[in-house]
Amino acid sequence: MPIKIPNNLPAANILESENIFVMYEDRAYTQDIRPLKILLLNLMPTKITTETQLLRLLGNSPLQVEVDFIYTATYAPTNTPQEHLIKFYETFDAVRGRKYDGMIITGAPVEQMPFEQVAYWDELCQIMEWSKTHVYSTLHICWGAQAGLYYHYGIAKYDLPQKMFGVFPHKKVSGFQGKLFRGFDDVFYVPHSRHTEVRRKDIEKVPQLRIVAESDMAGVYTVTAQKGRQIFLTGHSEYDPLTLKAEYDRDVAQGLSIQIPLNYYPGDDPAQTPLVLWRSAANLLFSNWLNYYVYQETPFNLSSL
Template identity: 85%
Template structure:
């Protein structure tokens, strides 16, 4: 089944070129099924890149997905054309009366700042509080996961001695079958790119959540509440093949302290083409979330949320 996105969104041509089934708005409106309503709060500066990465994964599903895009009104993005924001994005005030099957809160390049010092922190808190009553399942990514764990449960983030940067092996932590990781290998790989972490000992103090997966190298990876209404993912399964390369090349060019991303280039040689070993994990992760935590659980009538 297709993902429905606005007519003329820049991601459309890219996704169609990859044989992702995309349905334009005017065609979707003629069908009699109810698509899943997903809200994407895009906090990344390069919004077109991030929305394309996430739409690629949401579109690889047998479910029809209807996506709304929002950005924070209290901070004006500088790396996304204003005309793109005007055409495809809204602010929270424009959608706060609606209800959604699911929501994604992306990461943001503000992780080394205290949460309360982030320009849009108060607005983000309002959105996360609103999600408790207007969204069935919220999927937090990287800094978005750290922010969500801090806001909902008071779980802090901690600085790392050096950037967690590369592709790392992970394992599930729960003995019983966890639907979010159904179909994944016993060891699966995920990209990470961050300067901070959340720690197991802090999470274990909060009975309302549990750790679902972790990495011996990268630490805690997946945390969720007991019903899957709030899911927190510390890595970036959505990354494109060359995303880490772009970050590495940028930091090298700026003279910043950065090591070659782990398990990314063959023989750790940046002159070689990176090998993708996380794509199947990314597709299963998002399709499992859409199916088991959104589609299977959300009432057909969203007003009953």
């Protein structure tokens, strides 16, 4: 089944070239079926790139998905054309009266700032509070996960001695029988690119939270709450094959101190083509979230949420 997207969204051409089944609004309106309604709060500066990454994963599912895009009104994005925002995005005020099957809150390049100093923090808090009553399952990614854990449960983030940068092996926590990682191998890989972390000892003090996947090297990866109505991912399963390369090349060009991303280049040689170790796990993760935590749980009539 397809992912339903606005007419002329730039991501469409890329997705269609990869044989991802997309359906434009005009065609979707002729079908007598209720698609899953997903809200994407895109906090990343390169919004078109992030849209494409997440739509690619949402579209690799037998479910029809309809996506609305929002950005924060309290911070004006500078790396995305204004005409793109006007055409495809709304602000929170425009959607606060709607209800959604699922929501994704992306990461943001503000992780080294205290939460309260982020320009749009108050607005983000309003959105996260609203999600508790207007969204069935919310997926938080990277800084979005740290922000959600801090706002909802008071979990602090800590600076790392050096950037967690690379592709790391992960495993499910022993005894976890939930469906989020159904079909996963015993070891699976996830990209990380962050300067801060949340710690197991803090999470274990909160009875509502459960750590369900982690890495010996990268630490806590997945935390769930409310039987999957809140899911927190500290890594970037959605990353493209060359996303880490782009970040590495950017930092090198700026003369910043940056280590070669781990488990990424063959022989740790940046002249080589990166190895993609995480694509199948990423597709399965998003498919499981949509199927088991959204589609099979939300009511047909969203107004009853």
